[in-house]
Amino acid sequence: MSTKITPKQNYELTRQQIGYIDRRLATPEDYRRIGFKSGLEVHQQLATKEKLFCHCPCGVFQKNGDYDAEVIRHMRPAMSELGGYDGTALMEFKTRKNIIYRINNETACTYEVDDTPPFKINPEALEIALKISLLSKLNVVGEVHITRKQYLDGSIPTGFQRTAILGVNGHIQLRNKKVNLIQLSIEEDSCREIADVGHERWYKTDRLGMPLIETVTAPELVTPDELREAAEYIRFLNRSTGLVRTGMGAGREDVNVSCRGGSRVEIKGVAHNKWIPELSHNEAFRQWALLHIRKLLLERIKKEKWQVNHMELDPHEFKFTYLPLVECKEKKHKIIAINIPEFKGFLSHFTQPDQVFADEISQRLKVIACIEKPNMIHSEQEDLSISDHDFATIRTYLNAKNNDAQIIIWGPEEDMETAIETVVERCEMIFDGVPNETRKSLPNGTTIFERVLPGADRMYPDTDSCPIPLSNEYIEKLGKDLPQDISERIELLSKWGVPEDAYHFILSKNIFPVIEEICERFKFDPKRVAIFFGHTYKNIAGKQKAHTDFNYRKLIGLFKFIHEKGLHINIAKYLLPILFQHPSMEFNSMLTALKFKKRSLDELAAPIDFLTEKYRDIRKTDDKEEAANWIMGQLHKQAIGNIELRDLREIIDKRLQ
């Protein structure tokens, strides 16, 4: 008699067996246990006017429906100069997709749709990228060679991305560790996907061709937090030039993760660094789970003996009530039942929070065989969707043994061969461990299958462009015009005594040079200015939308005014909200609006005795502290901009003694 799997229980059990823990509870020791290893590919758009290989404008974006024409392409794998075909290339070819590009005349020309060869590389983009290479301590190449990197998903109409290495072997200095950088490349950005349904995928070409750099770290980051720190550091470094784009999609991370015995898996296009820890944590444990399934499977059977069988089901023979199966009759779709030997307990095996191994198969069916979800049912799901009787019949037909699992798939006849192959291939991969693949991140911190991970085999020289020499004089000139290192900036902030919670905002918004300029020119205390930006300004910028004329120069003007007027810096906080909304207003008028009057310390201290008397009348306690607070409160507003409040307080405290 077959013992039935209870999917939920099995999910919980296997989750415990592999030792999955919530990330918030995880310690470095947990990551050492599973051999967490990761690296980053940080993508950053450059703030140029034009695209990288044509003269279309950058940073102009269209809505999905806003297009002038559509172009259809199919992608076929081409061979690398070393003679191999790339794995992804072949997979993408299998899927036989119609790729449809939506073109808007404002943002795309014939270059984007591959009807014109590339124009000369945008020198503005090259220069920004080289500056960032130098900041990243990379060894800059002597000659830039444009290379073609194959992408057959259609995200680039040529079927390849034009990209070039600018530097190799650099490093960044994190708080407790130096992290090596493998390389930095300049490349053209890809299309934005609109939709992907069945055998058709739509893209828009507005972002296509925008200049982008990619900084690749060595796989040396051993905890999710370290990974995030590196991501932040590189983002800050890029932004420190003031020459890169910010905002939605301007910076994106590909996160490479593996666990001990696992494989490099790339989580693509993570838009927010704060998502990195959860995603990488779950990915490492997903691999750990797959290796657990592998161990169990190998205890049961050898790969050579493992043999999958499948058969077509006649929908007239069974009493299917599950809608997708019922519809197969009408749509003339095929229904295939597959028996997977020795897989019992694996289809419902935990892989990620709320995902089991069966999901890995289903996701591949969608991507590789182009069959939309729901695209399968299986023997280890909570509600089987077909009757026990039908299921028993199917098992008998398949000669299923007690330890086997069954999957039922359906779809158009022409897709079923690929679909069966996909199911079998994914199950067979368990014998070898974790497949190399790229995965798409979901908002809940888990991932789904995206594509097979491409290898180095997909690189070709670009025969449409010439190498670009980089002279020593040029590189030296660029080297003289660089901002300081992020690590130096962090050191300075720390030396000045700025609280750490202010760093992120200052570095991410590249305010550091503003602070420096203010302190250098007007001799203010850097700690005070840094806190003004890291707390006060951050607060207002996070809550309100600034007037379009507002910018950092206005803030420098504010401090200049304070300096020249001989005001105290503590008035900056009160002028800021006015400046933020009315950046063109005269500073003197702002003072008037604040009812500011120039007063000396003596003038301000004069009413203290009178106020002390007054407090006695209204007092509730004899506590001197409270008396001082009350008096301070009375004088506070007049003191702002005139004196250090602490000095006034000292006088009050003395008088109350």
Add this chain to the structure above:
Amino acid sequence: MEDLFQGYKGDALETLKKYNVRVWGKTHIVTTRGEFDGTILPRAENDDDQHIVLKIDTGYNIGINITTIKEMKETGYKKANYKVPEKEFPYTEGQPKVKLFGTGGTIASRLDYRTGAVIPAFSPGELYGSVPELADICNLTTEKVFAVFSENMGPQQYISLAIAIGKEIENGVDGIIIAHGTDTLHHTAAALTYMVQDLPVPVVLVGSQRSSDRPSSDAALNLMHSAIAAGHGDIAEVMVCMFGPTSDEYGFLHRGTRVRKMHSSYRSTFRTLGDTPLATVTRKGVNAIKKKYNHRRKDKNVKILPYFEEKVTILYYYPNMQPDIIDALVNCGYKGIIIAGTGLGHVNKPVYPALKRAVEKGVHIFMTVQTLWGYTHMFVYDTGRDLMAMGVVPLDNMLPEAAYIKLGWALGQTNDRQEVIDIMETPINDETTKREPYNGYLLYQGGVPEVEQFVKNFRK
């Protein structure tokens, strides 16, 4: 002996020799800009001698400036072997027999890492390795007639091709494909139309605008379309088969005398001028647009007329053209001149005496229009009448390129003035047409709402 330093010259070559490092050698390089590791790649011959090309581990290529090199050491050696997987083309009973002649050009090409350029090369096995779908369409055999870029095609090649086509038809082939570079595809198409007459089977010229080493190449689909047209199509003419729209949707079959390359880089560059294309072609079959065409026959009665006189030229007229140009052509021994004149077929007065001298010396001069669309109408203005009186013969709506090829072909057969004129004025396959259909000239302009609507909804 094997070239250890493929493509390197001058200082770069000396540097490689000095450190005893070869192409394909895995190498560690210490430079003033830091250290680099990778495999030395061949260098394109036209690039400078100041850099060495390195493929680094991640697959990218970079260049190292030799003046920065402090130390270099070869640590290994692995020669790459670039080869399209070669499989024998399978034979399927019942499928049409198609012959593919390779002439070079983009459709049959691969990368040459020495020059960094695309070179012509394609065996039948390689072809099948890259486009296996061809085996479902026909039984294909291939023959490399020559390997030249499109721009190097000329009379010699036209003649060899014509003779080769004749032989294949004799052998009982069901259709012929000629893989050809696109730049002068229409010249060859015109030449073969004149040289190979009364075709019993299709002769399809095909090229590609994107080399077959690129994933989005139009080569594979063009090849499939041409195989359909050659193997299954009913139109037995010399045709050009290239993309209809820029999208991977359908191809056009253009009559060899009315077709022209109209864009330097678009996939849909070939257009039929002054008429509609013959047909559209998809992977499902050929759909005729024109009602009249030469149908496929069972016999082998083809006429091969492989003649060509090389001393023929096209003179593209421009304002202020000086008569000495024409005198110079005559002095150089040119026997025929096709003028691409302005408007209805005009040139300026100052060249009249020179034209007159040329005709008197026995040079055959014909007039076509540089507007490409429309007819010569030399009776409309006095200038035209004057030219005709001098012996310049108008060629109606014959395209300048088609006229140039035809004149070369005609003069290859005779030098008799009247015979030449007769040949030129008797169309072989629509190089001149009696009518220009209303939809033979469609050059719509963007920006007009109805055109934009059409582009958005229909023109993929």
